[in-house]
Every structure is written in C-alpha cells, then in structure tokens.
Amino acid sequence: MSHDSNKLIAIAGGGLLGRLLAWQLLRKGFAVHLYEAGAFTPSPAAAFTAAGMISPYSEAVVSDYSVYRMGLFALDQWQQWVADLQRSPEQPPLFHRQGSLVVAHPQDVSELQQFQHELRHILPGEGGYRTVNGADIRQLEPDLQPGFQQGLLLENEGHLDNRGLLDQLFADIQALGGQCFEFTPVLHVKPHTLVLEHEEKNYPLVIDCRGLGARSEWPELRGVRGETLHVQTREIQLQRPVRLMHPRYQLYIVPKPNHRFMIGATQIESEDRTPISLQSSLELSSALYTLSPAFAEARIVETGVNLRPAFMNNMPRVVVNDGIITANGLFRHGYLLAPAVVCNVMAAILNTADAPFNSYLRSAYDHTQP
Ligand SMILES: Cc1cc2nc3c(=O)[nH]c(=O)nc-3n(C[C@H](O)[C@H](O)[C@H](O)COP(=O)(O)OP(=O)(O)OC[C@H]3O[C@@H](n4cnc5c(N)ncnc54)[C@H](O)[C@@H]3O)c2cc1C
Known part of the structure; x- marks a missing residue:
C-alpha cells in the first residue's frame, strides 16, 4: 500500500494506544512508524497483562462520572472496531457483550x-x-x-480477548504497510522529533503513547x-x-x-x-x-x-501541540477509555471541529516550553 510521505506520523509506544492509533491512521491513508521498547508479542505493555473488561457500570462507583460516559461510548466503538479488523469468521470473537x-x-x-x-x-x-x-x-x-x-x-458491560486483540492489531498494522520497530526504545519525544539511542528522527508529527515509559516527559506519572x-x-x-x-x-x-x-x-x-x-x-x-x-x-x-x-487524579490526558500529541494516564481504564482517547486524538489530527470528549480529555500543556 502506498502512502503520502507528508502524511508520515511516528508513534512511540506499541501498547494499547499506540497500536490503535497506528491502525486508525493507516486506515485513513497516513504512513506510520511505530516504535516499541520491547517485543510486539508477547508485549511488555500493561495492555497485555490487563483483563480487558469494558465495565462502565462497575467503574462508575469508584471513578469520575466522565469515566462512565466515555465507557458507554467504548461499548459501541469496540463493537465497530472489532468488526473492522481483518479477521476470518473461523477465528474466535474478540469482543463479548454478555454483561x-x-x-x-x-x-x-x-x-x-x-x-x-x-x-x-x-x-x-x-x-x-x-x-x-x-x-x-x-x-x-x-x-x-x-x-x-x-x-x-x-x-451492558462487555469484555475483550485483549491478547488476541493486540495480536490482531499488530497483524493489521503490518498488512496496511505500517513500519514497526521493536526493541527500539524512544528516549525522548519532542515536537517533530523522536530521540532514539543512537539518532534523532524527524517527522511531520509524533505521538507519545509510551505509558509509564513517558516519565522523562511527565515526572508526575x-x-x-x-x-x-x-x-x-x-x-x-x-x-x-x-x-x-x-x-x-x-x-x-x-x-x-x-x-x-x-x-x-x-x-x-x-x-x-x-x-x-x-x-x-x-x-x-x-x-x-x-x-x-x-x-x-x-x-x-x-x-x-x-x-x-x-496521573495523580487517575484521569487520562490528551495534549495537542504543534508537531506532537501525547496521550497517557489511562490507569485501570485503558480498554474502557481508549475509544474516547483515540477518537479524540484522531479528531486533532484530522482537524475535525468537534473532537469527542474534549472537555474530559484535553489538557493544556506546552511541550515547546523547557
Ligand atoms: C493487572 C491489570 C489489569 C487491567 N485490567 C483492565 C481492564 O480490565 N479494563 C481496562 O479498561 N483496563 C485495564 N487495565 C489498564 C490498561 O491495561 C492500561 O490502562 C492500558 O494498557 C494503558 O494503555 P497505554 O497504551 O497507555 O499503555 P501500555 O498498554 O502500557 O503501552 C505502553 C507501551 O509503550 C512501550 N514503551 C514504554 N517505554 C517506551 C519507550 N521508551 N520507547 C518505546 N516504547 C516504550 C511499552 O513497552 C508498552 O508496550 C489493566 C491494567 C493492569 C496492569
């Protein structure tokens, strides 16, 4: 599949958010370089260890109301995303919705x-x-x-076969022409730039999805x-x-x-x-x-x-600056909140006027400041 090099986006972190964003961007015609510190499979990501429950009701009792709202959105979005993956009908289903x-x-x-x-x-x-x-x-x-x-x-609740999902996302990313670099830690993420161990790479846009690995940029994580x-x-x-x-x-x-x-x-x-x-x-x-x-x-x-x-308030953040987007802090709600976070980041990249859940997710933080 050919891609426009002006539409090349680099993603640091190949866990849950990194894979979902890579997949979504490739499907929209962007070229993607995905960098992961460990292996793609089995993955060191929290997403690999997770249970994969989509449980907005259970979480409503212990979390902010916004988690519930975004969780309801997730239930429908996962249904759609799983149907969009290149999966044969003989393979076991990835998303279950039996409550x-x-x-x-x-x-x-x-x-x-x-x-x-x-x-x-x-x-x-x-x-x-x-x-x-x-x-x-x-x-x-x-x-x-x-x-x-x-x-x-x-x-209304659901659950995912999270490891099957991570593998399927990786397969689809490769099938769509995404370039994946494993055992390639990204030391720093700056506007337009990924700092690797032996070189700096420049891109029109970089996205930081390193989870806890982003602590060099987010000391409060x-x-x-x-x-x-x-x-x-x-x-x-x-x-x-x-x-x-x-x-x-x-x-x-x-x-x-x-x-x-x-x-x-x-x-x-x-x-x-x-x-x-x-x-x-x-x-x-x-x-x-x-x-x-x-x-x-x-x-x-x-x-x-x-x-x-x-983060300290256990709430996720999406920060959008020129040449860099950061999404992090999904805490125990990665699968529950990833649809809201990913759709919000995609709206920023595609310049969509009404980004979903802006008031819950967007945080002002200027990466260009020292
Ligand atoms: C035990 C457990 C159970 C959970 N159960 C659920 C659940 O049922 N439902 C739910 O919604 N959520 C659950 N979660 C939470 C969920 O797993 C996380 O919120 C989610 O994985 C966060 O996604 P992420 O992409 O931000 O981070 P991760 O999934 O951790 O991905 C980050 C990736 O970045 C990579 N990385 C790190 N540093 C670097 C670097 N320097 N360079 C390049 N790559 C780097 C990591 O290796 C990793 O692959 C659970 C978590 C745990 C630990």
Whole structure:
C-alpha cells in the first residue's frame, strides 16, 4: 500500500494506544512508524497483562462520572472496531457483550447492597443493570457454586480477548504497510522529533503513547501495581466476567480463550515489578475457589505483574501541540477509555471541529516550553 510521505506520523509506544492509533491512521491513508521498547508479542505493555473488561457500570462507583460516559461510548466503538479488523469468521470473537455478573457470599451481601445503592445514587434512572436471585444466577452461570442467592447483572458491560486483540492489531498494522520497530526504545519525544539511542528522527508529527515509559516527559506519572493469576481448566465454563464482592478485596474472574480464566487484580500503590506476592496469590486463588470448588483442580498457568500508568487524579490526558500529541494516564481504564482517547486524538489530527470528549480529555500543556 502506498502512502503520502507528508502524511508520515511516528508513534512511540506499541501498547494499547499506540497500536490503535497506528491502525486508525493507516486506515485513513497516513504512513506510520511505530516504535516499541520491547517485543510486539508477547508485549511488555500493561495492555497485555490487563483483563480487558469494558465495565462502565462497575467503574462508575469508584471513578469520575466522565469515566462512565466515555465507557458507554467504548461499548459501541469496540463493537465497530472489532468488526473492522481483518479477521476470518473461523477465528474466535474478540469482543463479548454478555454483561458481567456481581455476586457476594451470603455473609458479605451487605457489600453487594452497598454497591447497588451507590450505583443507583450515581446513575439515577439509568438502566443497564438489574438484580438477580439465586435461580437467575444458576441460569446465567450454571458452573458457579449454588450458594449465591443475590447478585447484580450489569447487562451492558462487555469484555475483550485483549491478547488476541493486540495480536490482531499488530497483524493489521503490518498488512496496511505500517513500519514497526521493536526493541527500539524512544528516549525522548519532542515536537517533530523522536530521540532514539543512537539518532534523532524527524517527522511531520509524533505521538507519545509510551505509558509509564513517558516519565522523562511527565515526572508526575506514576505506576500502580496490578497482580494477576491465569488458570486453565475444562471443568468450568463462564459466559461473562464475574465479580466477587468482599469486605477486604474485590476480585474478578474473566473467561479467556483455550479454557483459561484470568483472576485479578490487586491494586497496590507501588512500582515494584517483582513477581506476585504470596498474600496476593492466596487471596486471588482462594476467592476463585469460593466461586466454584471445581476450580480446585485448575492448573495455574501464569502469574502476571504490571504497572498501570496513572496521573495523580487517575484521569487520562490528551495534549495537542504543534508537531506532537501525547496521550497517557489511562490507569485501570485503558480498554474502557481508549475509544474516547483515540477518537479524540484522531479528531486533532484530522482537524475535525468537534473532537469527542474534549472537555474530559484535553489538557493544556506546552511541550515547546523547557
Ligand atoms: C493487572 C491489570 C489489569 C487491567 N485490567 C483492565 C481492564 O480490565 N479494563 C481496562 O479498561 N483496563 C485495564 N487495565 C489498564 C490498561 O491495561 C492500561 O490502562 C492500558 O494498557 C494503558 O494503555 P497505554 O497504551 O497507555 O499503555 P501500555 O498498554 O502500557 O503501552 C505502553 C507501551 O509503550 C512501550 N514503551 C514504554 N517505554 C517506551 C519507550 N521508551 N520507547 C518505546 N516504547 C516504550 C511499552 O513497552 C508498552 O508496550 C489493566 C491494567 C493492569 C496492569
């Protein structure tokens, strides 16, 4: 595919935002150079470790209202984007929209009720969720243990096969002629310029999507540690993510391809990337076991640790200056907010008058100032 070299854009960071932007730009006829510090697959990105839940209702209770609004947008945008990827019908679907189920053990039901009260208070009069009883739960998820008597079905929520998505985006970027450079760290991003280890490269426009790797430009960026377990078993099937309410920790389990389940995730104010702690692995695995004893024979096939890139207010930022655009700070909402962020950045590049979610995302910060 031929591209106009005046429309050449360089992207630093080949995680979630970097890949989505590269793909969108290529589809609009731009040429793209995508630089990644690590490998493209498996990827060191937070996006690779993530659960891939699109959960605006669950997040509404613990986040700013704008996260909910942008999350609703994401549900439709992901449906569209996944349909636009060059995927054959035999391949497993990347996006699932069967909602998510919130349950609590009888002794913890007050946690569930509190969650429901908060949801009603924050989203008065809005649908998208309903209470379910024991019989409903058994019908929705027959493989859960039968003791759950109350729950909430967040009907509108969805989840992605995030690793399948990252691989598919990479394949589509290459198929569309994008040039991808792995193991090529970008040390600094300046207007029109990427500083690599041994050279500086100039471009009409550069986009900084390095997540936590952009700290040289954003000293206030911090990493928030998240730990995960992956288990594999053929004994259990789940149709949708299940959240377990508990007084001390809230955990979720997300079905993944190949009979795998991801259990996550801790949220710890630490930038420690060392392996999962014994306490976290005990909490995650015992919560899993209480969802169904059939998980007892599941094999632990992976443990994961990564850092969520976050600003102090845990809100994302898009900064647009001449020759440089930065998008960062997606925290625990990367998949939930990426559609809003990517559409906002695309609007800046295409000079669209009404960029979506400008008031939530755009931040004034002049990269040309020292
Ligand atoms: C355990 C866990 C669970 C999560 N679950 C969810 C979830 O269910 N739903 C949800 O919406 N979000 C979730 N998230 C959050 C989500 O993963 C992040 O918000 C998202 O990945 C941020 O996207 P990003 O592109 O900004 O950063 P990343 O995905 O981290 O990508 C940044 C990329 O830049 C590269 N890079 C870094 N430095 C450099 C450099 N100097 N030069 C070149 N490249 C560089 C990195 O290697 C990486 O590939 C979760 C995160 C974690 C850790």
